[in-house]
Amino acid sequence: MTAFGLTEDQIALRDAVRTFAQAQVAPGYLDRASRTTFPWELHRRLGELGVLGMLAGPEHNPTGTDDFVAAGLAVEELAYADFNVANAVIPVLLMSSLIAAHASPGIKERWLPPLVAGQTYVAFGLTEPHCGSDATALRTTAVADADGYLLTGEKTSVTMLGNPEAMIVTARTVRDGEHRGVSTFLVDLGAEGIGTSDIPDTGFQPMGRGVLHLDGVRVAASALIGPEGSAFRSVLGGFDFTRPLLALTGIGCAQAALDITATYVRDREAFGAPLSRFEGVSFPLAEHCTTLEAARLLCYSALWRRNEGLRHTAEAAMSKWYGPLMASQAVKDCLLLHGNYGYAREYGLEQRLRDVMAVEIADGTAQIQKIIIARERYGAEFVPYRKG
Numbered sequence: 001m002t003a004f005g006l007t008e009d010q011i012a013l014r015d016a017v018r019t020f021a022q023a024q025v026a027p028g029y030l031d032r033a034s035r036t037t038f039p040w041e042l043h044r045r046l047g048e049l050g051v052l053g054m055l056a057g058p059e060h061n062p063t064g065t066d067d068f069v070a071a072g073l074a075v076e077e078l079a080y081a082d083f084n085v086a087n088a089v090i091p092v093l094l095m096s097s098l099i100a101a102h103a104s105p106g107i108k109e110r111w112l113p114p115l116v117a118g119q120t121y122v123a124f125g126l127t128e129p130h131c132g133s134d135a136t137a138l139r140t141t142a143v144a145d146a147d148g149y150l151l152t153g154e155k156t157s158v159t160m161l162g163n164p165e166a167m168i169v170t171a172r173t174v175r176d177g178e179h180r181g182v183s184t185f186l187v188d189l190g191a192e193g194i195g196t197s198d199i200p201d202t203g204f205q206p207m208g209r210g211v212l213h214l215d216g217v218r219v220a221a222s223a224l225i226g227p228e229g230s231a232f233r234s235v236l237g238g239f240d241f242t243r244p245l246l247a248l249t250g251i252g253c254a255q256a257a258l259d260i261t262a263t264y265v266r267d268r269e270a271f272g273a274p275l276s277r278f279e280g281v282s283f284p285l286a287e288h289c290t291t292l293e294a295a296r297l298l299c300y301s302a303l304w305r306r307n308e309g310l311r312h313t314a315e316a317a318m319s320k321w322y323g324p325l326m327a328s329q330a331v332k333d334c335l336l337l338h339g340n341y342g343y344a345r346e347y348g349l350e351q352r353l354r355d356v357m358a359v360e361i362a363d364g365t366a367q368i369q370k371i372i373i374a375r376e377r378y379g380a381e382f383v384p385y386r387k388g
Contacts, residue, residue, distance in 0.1 A: 006069070010067065028082070030348050032206055033084060033205060034351075035206060040118070044117065053116035056099075056115075068304075069300060069307055071303070072245055081256070083356060088206075091123065092118075098184075121163045123164040123166075124158070125158050127155060127157045141173075142183055144228075149171075149223070157211075161198075162208045168225055170231050173228055183227075186225055187217060194213065197213075199211065203354030239316070243369075244302040246362055250356045254326070254328075255292060257335075257352050265281050284333050288329070288330040295326045296323075298323065299319040318369070320364065332353055
């Protein structure tokens with residue numbers, strides 16, 4: 001049974017982030033959303049607020065303990081103000097949690113403090129050109145030798161690739177000519193043998209995506225994040241909390257669009273009455289309030305279960321396909337309810353629609369989430385068959 005009440009600490013954190021987001025983040029959303037420049041100053045201020053260290057262990061966590069519900073509250077409040085600023089937080093929460101839990105002491109000392117302070121960025125490379133959602137079909141290799149590993153391969157759809165100093169990369173490990181499973185490594189992007197290229201997107205501009213090319217990149221054995229061959233057992237479970245967090249950024253963005261639209265239809269008149277008096281206007285708003293609340297509860301249910309140490313893979317997948325879909329539908333209807341004004345760039349609804357569609361794809365599409373749900377609920381017979 002999910003506990004619906006928030007603790008005093010969770011309420012205090014939510015209110016602090018809400019105050020900051022509305023005063024400092026919301027006013028510049030449209031200007032930032034149209035640029036490819038990452039807002040480092042705002043990001044560093046989130047570090048000062050403690051948001052970036054929330055899952056980085058007690059040394060960096062302002063609440064003293066990992067609280068995934070609190071992380072959800074923070075990103076939803078930020079997304080209400082600026083979808084992109086909120087989404088820049090989620091990779092930091094994931095990377096810092098992985099480094100804190102699985103990295104060597106040297107990696108922790110080098111990367112955790114500047115990462116949670118918002119002074120640097122560490123990206124994540126999993127997806128490859130030939131296997132977007134089939135993470136078990138990786139072709140990037142890490143060949144072990146006496147000096148560490150040589151990484152060769154390509155990662156695509158890497159979020160924030162224009163801004164990080166390092167990246168956590170997944171690769172098939174080869175030792176003495178034998179495959180030893182999938183491992184994860186922290187790779188300094190200044191290393192020899194690395195190349196990058198951009199992917200121009202319709203939204204998500206300040207975040208950006210790109211392709212990483214690895215051509216015999218040398219990393220030390222200490223660069224391993226978790227034991228060799230353990231990526232699927234110990235590292236990639238982080239997606240079970242990033243998925244509801246991503247959904248909450250869509251929900252926060254959509255809630256802002258609904259609130260903007262409610263104000264607009266109160267003031268706009270047709271046939272001698274405010275638009276809000278017409279059921280063709282008020283009913284869609286009521287429906288989207290309902291679906292967003294249902295999606296929100298799915299997200300916090302998954303995050304609460306993680307807090308409690310309960311299995312939550314299915315709930316995370318449920319939140320990830322349902323939340324972004326409901327958010328996109330809500331923003332689109334808000335745009336249409338504004339009529340010709342909604343289609344204009346200056347009102348920001350078309351920007352929100354282009355932005356929010358990104359989370360329908362990130363961390364696995366709706367189809368992938370439904371496969372996960374069926375597998376978790378009914379067993380391996382519901383997983384697609386792999387030849388060979």
